[in-house]
Amino acid sequence: MPAPRYRVFATCNIGDDALNLLRSRGYEVEVYDHLEAPPKKLIIEKVRSGIDALITTLRDPIDAEVFEAGKGTLKVVAQDAVGFDNINRADANRYRIPFTHTPDVLTEATAEFALFMLGCVARKLYPSERLVRENRWGAWHPFLPFLGDEVTGKTVAVIGTGRIGQAFMKKAVALDVNLLCYDPVYQAQDFINKIQEEMDLRRRHGFTSEGRTVRYVSLEEALAGADFVTLHVPLLREGEAATPTFHLINESALRLMKPTAYLINTSRGPVVDEQALAAALKQGVIAGAALDVFEKEPLPADSPLRDPELEDRVRLFPHFASAGRITRLSPDPDKGMAGRCVHALMAVLESGQSPASIPYVVNKEAFQ
Numbered sequence: 001m002p003a004p005r006y007r008v009f010a011t012c013n014i015g016d017d018a019l020n021l022l023r024s025r026g027y028e029v030e031v032y033d034h035l036e037a038p039p040k041k042l043i044i045e046k047v048r049s050g051i052d053a054l055i056t057t058l059r060d061p062i063d064a065e066v067f068e069a070g071k072g073t074l075k076v077v078a079q080d081a082v083g084f085d086n087i088n089r090a091d092a093n094r095y096r097i098p099f100t101h102t103p104d105v106l107t108e109a110t111a112e113f114a115l116f117m118l119g120c121v122a123r124k125l126y127p128s129e130r131l132v133r134e135n136r137w138g139a140w141h142p143f144l145p146f147l148g149d150e151v152t153g154k155t156v157a158v159i160g161t162g163r164i165g166q167a168f169m170k171k172a173v174a175l176d177v178n179l180l181c182y183d184p185v186y187q188a189q190d191f192i193n194k195i196q197e198e199m200d201l202r203r204r205h206g207f208t209s210e211g212r213t214v215r216y217v218s219l220e221e222a223l224a225g226a227d228f229v230t231l232h233v234p235l236l237r238e239g240e241a242a243t244p245t246f247h248l249i250n251e252s253a254l255r256l257m258k259p260t261a262y263l264i265n266t267s268r269g270p271v272v273d274e275q276a277l278a279a280a281l282k283q284g285v286i287a288g289a290a291l292d293v294f295e296k297e298p299l300p301a302d303s304p305l306r307d308p309e310l311e312d313r314v315r316l317f318p319h320f321a322s323a324g325r326i327t328r329l330s331p332d333p334d335k336g337m338a339g340r341c342v343h344a345l346m347a348v349l350e351s352g353q354s355p356a357s358i359p360y361v362v363n364k365e366a367f368q
Helices: 016-024 040-048 064-069 089-094 107-122 125-133 163-175 189-204 219-225 251-256 274-282 325-329 337-350
Strands: 007-010 028-031 053-056 076-079 155-159 178-182 214-216 228-231 262-265 288-291 314-316
Touching (some): 007 040, 040 053, 040 064, 076 337, 107 163, 107 228, 107 262, 155 163, 155 219, 163 189, 189 214, 219 251, 251 274, 325 337
Parallel strands (some): 007 028, 007 053, 053 076, 228 262, 288 314
């Protein structure tokens, strides 16, 4: 048999259709096909064995140990995610190993899930269904045992107006909300103008009885004025940017919010100080929260967010926002994370171009 074109180790099965694209091109693909993440020791062992490419996920710590093990053989790390907090960028640059990610394809899925989370916690879907399932629904009553909060007509603060924040706004317009926008890096004013045009058009056609507005404001004004705060910023720590986002939502930020407001996070767990959030919820500083990402994942058993006292006001999801069939598994690089992951991997290995010119290579600066 001819020697394999390239050897690839995947730390989990990202989808047979996508992995079979590699196999069809003569790649030898080995998959760690278990629910849990492989031990780091195993990743290092596989890299040291001479693989050309490593497919990773957010749960895999990729740093100097891994890059040293692949010195002279490892050519690319392909991340099956948009985020890459698990990959030490400085180490990758020092060893001159490009790593890729999968932006764009999960934008719509994440944005719609953020909107669904918002509605879920506001309208109390979980506690109301539990009444029925536990056979505690005794009689209909206008306001007992509890009421939820409408979304229509309220004000939503969108913190981070990149791809996902913009996709969220496009969907939220249909609920006739007002939008307050804050972005620590860039203001997409042209997009905001188009959203305002759509709001005005809805009013002219009678789709809404009141005019709605969208505008950029300071973070403080966004937090203080919103009924819902939805987070769509990258994780930037001290020293990584002029405006870091680590613990952007802390005790002081939470105290700016209305006591009737809700916090939604589909960005990165460490953007929210979970201890401060749990305390704020217990003290009635805000009304509720829905989180799909956490400071440590999986969410620890002793997390204060698991407190039974908060159960009806906090929705907790397993990093699930992008978990649509097409978004996660499609081999089409324009539709699926898996497809974009393997196509980025193949581009680095086969194109003959500098990684600096290849789409979806994150650390282009190491090759310029």
